[in-house]
C-alpha cells in the first residue's frame with residue numbers, strides 16, 4: 001500500500017512574511033493529521049526559516065532544485081548537501097520549468113534547459129545525501145497531439161532515472177506533470193492521468209521489477225485544485241499531487257490534502 005503524498009511547489013512566489021503565514025495556515029489546517037505525507041517546497045532562500053516553522057508538525061520540506069556536484073565553482077547554485085542541512089527530506093528535480101522543453105533559447109537557438117543527463121546526476125546527488133528525489137516528467141501539448149506522450153515519458157524516465165540504484169528505487173517519487181496542464185487551469189482528465197501513470201508504472205516495472213515499481217509513488221501535477229482533486233486522486237496509479245498555484249493558499253492546499261484522504265478512503 002503506497003502512502004499518498006501531496007507536495008506544494010511554491011515556485012518563485014511569496015515574501016518571507018507571506019511564506020510564514022502560509023505555513024502557519026497549513027499546519028493549523030492539518031491539525032497534526034498524518035494520514036498522508038505532506039511537504040512544502042519553498043524557494044531555497046526560505047528553506048531555513050521554513051524548517052523552523054514546521055518543527056513539531058507533520059509537514060515535511062523539499063527543495064525545488066539542487067546542483068549535482070558536491071562543491072566548487074558553480075556560482076548561484078546550491079549542493080544537495082547544503083539542501084540537506086536545511087532539513088529537507090525531498091528535492092524536486094527535472095521540473096518542466098527547468099527542463100529543455102520550455103526553457104529560454106540562447107542566441108544560437110539552443111534551449112538553455114536541463115537535460116535528462118543533468119537530472120540523472122542530480123538524482124544521484126540527492127540519494128547520496130539521504131534525501132528523496134521527486135523526478136518530474138511530462139509531455140508538451142504538441143507532443144500529446146502527435147501521439148508521443150508515451151514515448152516522451154519513456155525516454156524522460158530512462159534518462160532521468162539512469163543513476164538510480166535498485167536498492168534505493170522504492171523510495172523514489174515520480175511526478176507526472178503534463179506541461180500543457182501546468183498553470184493553465186487545464187487539467188488532465190482522470191482517464192488521461194491514469195493512462196499516463198499506468199504507462200509510467202509499467203516503465204518502472206521493466207526497470208526495477210514489480211515489487212519495487214508498486215512501492216514507488218507517482219504524483220500528478222497540473223492545475224490541481226480542491227474541486228478536481230478527488231476525481232484525479234481516485235485513479236489507482238495516482239498516489240498524490242504536486243501542487244503549484246493552489247499550494248499558495250492554505251485553504252486550497254489543505255482542501256486538496258483532505259480530498260486525497262477521502263479519495264483513498266483513509
Ligand code: 13P
Pocket residue numbers: 009095177181182183184185221222223224242243244245246
Ligand atoms: P499548477 O498547480 O500551478 O498548475 O503547477 C503545477 C506544477 O508545476 C507543480 O510542480
